[in-house]
Amino acid sequence: NNQVILRNYVTGFPKESDMNIVESSITLNLPEGSNDVLIKNLYLSCDPYMRILMNKVEVFEGFPPFTPASPLGGFGVAKVLESGHSDYKKGDLIWGFTRWEEYSLVPSTQIFSKIEHTDVPLSYYAGILGMAGLTAYAGFFELGTPKKGENVFVSAASGAVGQLVGQFAKLSGCYVVGSAGTKEKVNLLKNKLGFDEAFNYKEEPDLNAALKRYFPEGIDIYFENVGGKTLDAVLLNLRSNSRIPVCGMVSQYNLIEPEGVKNLTNLIFKQVHMQGFLVTNYYHLYPKFLEYLLPYIREGKVVYVEDRAEGLENGPKALVGLYSGRNVGKEWRQKQIR
Numbered sequence: 001n002n003q004v005i006l007r008n009y010v011t012g013f014p015k016e017s018d019m020n021i022v023e024s025s026i027t028l029n030l031p032e033g034s035n036d037v038l039i040k041n042l043y044l045s046c047d048p049y050m051r052i053l054m055n056k057v058e059v060f061e062g063f064p065p066f067t068p069a070s071p072l073g074g075f076g077v078a079k080v081l082e083s084g085h086s087d088y089k090k091g092d093l094i095w096g097f098t099r100w101e102e103y104s105l106v107p108s109t110q111i112f113s114k115i116e117h118t119d120v121p122l123s124y125y126a127g128i129l130g131m132a133g134l135t136a137y138a139g140f141f142e143l144g145t146p147k148k149g150e151n152v153f154v155s156a157a158s159g160a161v162g163q164l165v166g167q168f169a170k171l172s173g174c175y176v177v178g179s180a181g182t183k184e185k186v187n188l189l190k191n192k193l194g195f196d197e198a199f200n201y202k203e204e205p206d207l208n209a210a211l212k213r214y215f216p217e218g219i220d221i222y223f224e225n226v227g228g229k230t231l232d233a234v235l236l237n238l239r240s241n242s243r244i245p246v247c248g249m250v251s252q253y254n255l256i257e258p259e260g261v262k263n264l265t266n267l268i269f270k271q272v273h274m275q276g277f278l279v280t281n282y283y284h285l286y287p288k289f290l291e292y293l294l295p296y297i298r299e300g301k302v303v304y305v306e307d308r309a310e311g312l313e314n315g316p317k318a319l320v321g322l323y324s325g326r327n328v329g330k331e332w333r334q335k336q337i338r
Ligand code: NDP
Pocket: 046, 047, 048, 049, 131, 132, 135, 156, 157, 158, 159, 160, 161, 162, 179, 180, 181, 182, 185, 225, 226, 246, 247, 248, 249, 250, 251, 252, 277, 278, 279, 280, 322, 323, 324, 325, 326, 327, 328, 335
């Protein structure tokens, strides 16, 4: 049973050498009387929060840090080989929280959903139809509360979450601009993902000026994925009663000293609703989310660009690549390893 293990806790930017591929043994039979589920992992998702679980201290309630010398954990799509729980049977396809290894024995509580709709690519359940997709849905609709004609800004817009937020914004009749870290990603946002405008934040010496150019009347919803300098510039460009669903701050995860944000007083002057959220509190929305999104995917009205790495052995490289933006580009956007 090949596994990707964490060698030791990480400080600063993660490196491929912080992880290791090891071979371990697993009995491909369910232990006698077990309520657990034995699964074969098919697609595993590389997600920015995984770096946070490489810290020694617990940050997410209910998500303890990874344990050195043990496999990484993460969201993925898997096939049930044997089940000790009546909700699952051999051959079922599921998605949930699993481990970076070929086969896993997981408690049924870590399985979030059986996969019923297989007319769409299975890998989507490790991205757009899984945790990342639900994050975009809950953050944008529940916290962003979009109204037709509003102005939306999305950072890390070419990521799994950002792509979908942009497309939700268009479906809601909003004007949407995304920022991303390469020219190629900017083209993708404008030409494939339907954003009205997009810019490369690395090529903008003055982010405040860039936002003023794209939002002369200000921003109603800022879907926050990166934090730091981008957030500071957004704070200077908000409209009254604007909303900031704080989904993530990927620019801060590897910093030993997080960057300061200077313009927070604008939250008062503009009466901004800024709220952090964790997708784990929104799983009850999953059926509603699927009902909303699946028809759009089938009709080609929502698209998803995947960036795929093949094989567990390529997992560490793919994960490390997220923090330098290496993961998007070309025509694939996905974070799975098979
Ligand atoms: P992705 O896997 O797409 O990867 C992150 C992207 O972020 C990279 O491609 C890169 O693109 C960009 N990025 C990396 N480093 C920086 C940096 N220093 N400054 C600016 N951008 C950077 O991300 P996801 O779509 O999966 O996740 C997006 C955000 O949502 C993350 O912050 C994540 O932690 C958060 N999240 C939160 C959840 C919740 O429950 N609250 C659940 C899931 C995700 P580029 O080339 O544009 O720099």
